Amino acid sequence: MRSVYAISGGVSKFAKARPDKTFQAVIKEAYDEAISDLGLDFRTFTGVADGSVASYFSDHFSRQLMAGIMAQDYLGLLPKPSHRVEGGGATGGLCFQEAWKSVASGDMDVCVAYGFETMSHVETWKGNEFIALASDVSWDYPVGGFYSGYYAMMVSRHMKEFGTTPEQMAAVSVKNHRNAYFNPYAQKRNRYTIEDVRNAPMVAWPLTRLDICVMSDGAAVTILASEEGLARIEQAGGRVRRPLVKVAGIGRGTDAMRMSDRPHVGYDTFMREYATEQEKSSDETLSYYKELWDHGTRYPGVHSFRAGRSAGNMAYKRAGIVNPLEDLDFVELHDAYTSSEIQTYEDLGLCRYGEGGPFAASGKAFLPGIDYGLDLPDDPVLPVNPSGGLIACGHPVGATGLMQAVFSMWQLQGTINEHFGDATLQVQDARRGAIHSHAGTGTYVTVSILERED
Amino acid sequence: MAPIQIEQGYSITYLHSYGQDSPWFAGATNKKLLASRDPETGYTYATPRGHDMYTGEETEWVDITDRKASVHAVTVCYFGSEEFLPETPYVLALIQYEGVDTLFLTRLMGVDPDAVSLDWIDMEVKPRFLRNSKLKPTDVYFVPA
Numbered sequence: 001m002r003s004v005y006a007i008s009g010g011v012s013k014f015a016k017a018r019p020d021k022t023f024q025a026v027i028k029e030a031y032d033e034a035i036s037d038l039g040l041d042f043r044t045f046t047g048v049a050d051g052s053v054a055s056y057f058s059d060h061f062s063r064q065l066m067a068g069i070m071a072q073d074y075l076g077l078l079p080k081p082s083h084r085v086e087g088g089g090a091t092g093g094l095c096f097q098e099a100w101k102s103v104a105s106g107d108m109d110v111c112v113a114y115g116f117e118t119m120s121h122v123e124t125w126k127g128n129e130f131i132a133l134a135s136d137v138s139w140d141y142p143v144g145g146f147y148s149g150y151y152a153m154m155v156s157r158h159m160k161e162f163g164t165t166p167e168q169m170a171a172v173s174v175k176n177h178r179n180a181y182f183n184p185y186a187q188k189r190n191r192y193t194i195e196d197v198r199n200a201p202m203v204a205w206p207l208t209r210l211d212i213c214v215m216s217d218g219a220a221v222t223i224l225a226s227e228e229g230l231a232r233i234e235q236a237g238g239r240v241r242r243p244l245v246k247v248a249g250i251g252r253g254t255d256a257m258r259m260s261d262r263p264h265v266g267y268d269t270f271m272r273e274y275a276t277e278q279e280k281s282s283d284e285t286l287s288y289y290k291e292l293w294d295h296g297t298r299y300p301g302v303h304s305f306r307a308g309r310s311a312g313n314m315a316y317k318r319a320g321i322v323n324p325l326e327d328l329d330f331v332e333l334h335d336a337y338t339s340s341e342i343q344t345y346e347d348l349g350l351c352r353y354g355e356g357g358p359f360a361a362s363g364k365a366f367l368p369g370i371d372y373g374l375d376l377p378d379d380p381v382l383p384v385n386p387s388g389g390l391i392a393c394g395h396p397v398g399a400t401g402l403m404q405a406v407f408s409m410w411q412l413q414g415t416i417n418e419h420f421g422d423a424t425l426q427v428q429d430a431r432r433g434a435i436h437s438h439a440g441t442g443t444y445v446t447v448s449i450l451e452r453e454d
Numbered sequence: 455m456a457p458i459q460i461e462q463g464y465s466i467t468y469l470h471s472y473g474q475d476s477p478w479f480a481g482a483t484n485k486k487l488l489a490s491r492d493p494e495t496g497y498t499y500a501t502p503r504g505h506d507m508y509t510g511e512e513t514e515w516v517d518i519t520d521r522k523a524s525v526h527a528v529t530v531c532y533f534g535s536e537e538f539l540p541e542t543p544y545v546l547a548l549i550q551y552e553g554v555d556t557l558f559l560t561r562l563m564g565v566d567p568d569a570v571s572l573d574w575i576d577m578e579v580k581p582r583f584l585r586n587s588k589l590k591p592t593d594v595y596f597v598p599a
Contacts, residue, residue, distance in 0.1 A: 019457045019459055020457055021457075063462060063464055123536070125533075125534070125535055125536040125539055126535070126536045128533075128534065128535035128536070129535035129536045129537060131535075132535045137470070138470070138472060138475060138591070139501050139502075139559065139591050140559055142590050142591050142592060143546070143559050143560060143561060143591050143592055144531075144546050144559060145534060145535045145537055145538045146531055146533070146534040146535050146538065148531070148533070149529050149531040149534070149546045150546075152529035152531075152546075153527040153528060153529045153546055153547070153548055154527065156527045156528050156529055156572065156575065157526060157527035157548075157575070159572055160527075160572050160575045160576075201532070202530075202532050203531075203532060203533045204529045204530065204531045204532065204533070204546075205529050205530040205532075205570050206529075256507075258501055258559070259548075259557075259559075260500065260501055260548055260556055260557035260558060260559050261499065261501060261503070261507075261556045261557075262556070263555070263556070264555065302526070302527055302548060302557070
């Protein structure tokens with residue numbers, strides 16, 4: 001495999017509705033930003049690009065099949081190769097990784113990953129129905145028909161087993177919304193308190209409206225290149241920013257579509273097949289997990305995402321990450337629900353199973369220098385969702401994973417101030433970050449590690 | 455110029471087949487709750503599955519109607535997708551059965567949605583069946599035992 005670099009990106013303004021443009025033109029907003037960042041014009045970039053990967057989740061939202069090819073011609077990429085990827089909420093993450101494969105394999109030197117969703121074309125309750133059709137239509141949809149309900153059940157079990165509280169979940173919402181206050185691309189730039197989150201209308205107990213991301217219209221583009229691609233862009237007069245941002249490793253995992261079908265494996269199986277090297281090497285952690293299992297905890301159950309742990313472990317191994325809490329400088333993870341951010345802390349090894357709630361309220365996942373209005377016992381260690389995440393930025397499904405890639409690339413380039421017009425969210429001296437994209441109730445999960453080359 | 459927006463309707467009737475899962479619906483129609491078991495390992499799925507995901511073997515049907523069951527996880531939905539809005543608030547639960555390795559997603563009835571709490575988890579429950587089957591998984595629902 002060849003080295004692959006994330007060299008440029010763009011994000012359209014995420015909004016509840018974008019009736020001012022068709023989806024192709026919204027994608028072009030992000031595309032033009034990505035091209036402009038390379039210092040190239042449309043025609044010159046068209047000459048250096050080898051092809052693309054298109055990312056969108058639901059044909060229902062746009063009532064348009066083959067939407068990818070409609071973007072392809074709008075972006076001037078005909079007759080170059082392209083294909084569409086789809087994998088629920090992880091669609092954008094899958095797109096990023098498929099673009100990586102195109103470059104790493106030698107098939108392309110410059111690959112455009114573009115994604116979008118236009119969810120405003122239907123009312124929210126109909127949108128919920130389209131999303132719920134990504135659960136088993138024989139067994140899950142006819143009973144629940146509502147993803148927020150599925151996630152609420154997951155976290156009720158997490159609360160029962162580990163003592164996780166709604167206030168700990170609310171701390172995630174406060175953090176991500178306040179971060180987004182400084183992100184001009186975000187849909188919701190509000191400052192909330194724990195009380196605001198808990199007093200918001202209940203959607204699916206214990207999740208309130210402020211525990212859940214919103215539907216959005218939006219698009220994002222990430223351009224990936226090989227060393228040959230970099231040279232070609234520079235020969236064409238383009239500017240590739242240094243330090244370069246390399247894709248240091250990718251990982252992907254899957255799990256049963258029906259969350260009720262997730263197995264409950266024993267302690268020995270967990271340690272053998274799923275535990276991180278760090279967990280295995282700590283007698284204290286081994287003892288902690290043994291005690292959990294002795295008290296009836298099973299893995300992954302409905303409170304953990306085995307696909308996330310598999311994806312994380314795979315990406316960490318490939319990128320040489322042993323202790324993610326120390327070896328990463330930030331994480332942009334899929335926080336469609338505050339509860340799933342907490343569950344993902346555990347799956348990505350930022351804390352142990354069962355300790356996601358206290359970790360959320362500890363301050364370790366917050367950014368320094370921002371007044372969150374919270375009494376946080378610990379200093380920031382590893383900012384999670386410095387951009388504001390899905391909860392505050394919005395979740396135009398096919399764009400989200402690519403948005404994470406763009407924001408992460410800007411963090412590692414040190415260009416947050418340039419792109420956001422404000423340096424508040426810049427993670428100081430960021431060298432390595434993880435992006436995490438998640439589908440269904442944990443059916444497809446991707447983790448990709450981006451690293452600054454010094 | 456302000457964008458011009460129009461309405462476009464879209465309506466479809468699907469002919470959905472339950473395929474190899476069909477006996478489950480026949481069972482529910484006859485007030486029986488069936489589960490799928492791998493004959494070799496005994497691994498049992500609460501929701502029908504024609505072949506075991508570990509061995510690839512064809513599963514066999516087992517009747518779990520009268521087995522001890524309890525709530526594993528629960529929520530109350532105050533909002534929902536369009537089809538279910540008229541039913542809000544409704545209670546969703548994942549049920550764990552004694553001797554069954556996976557869970558069963560269902561509606562929980564006979565409880566007060568406004569009194570939801572973690573105390574509902576581990577509560578013993580039992581299945582009830584619709585008098586007139588609709589050939590849907592909601593033909594069975596659960597109530598406190």
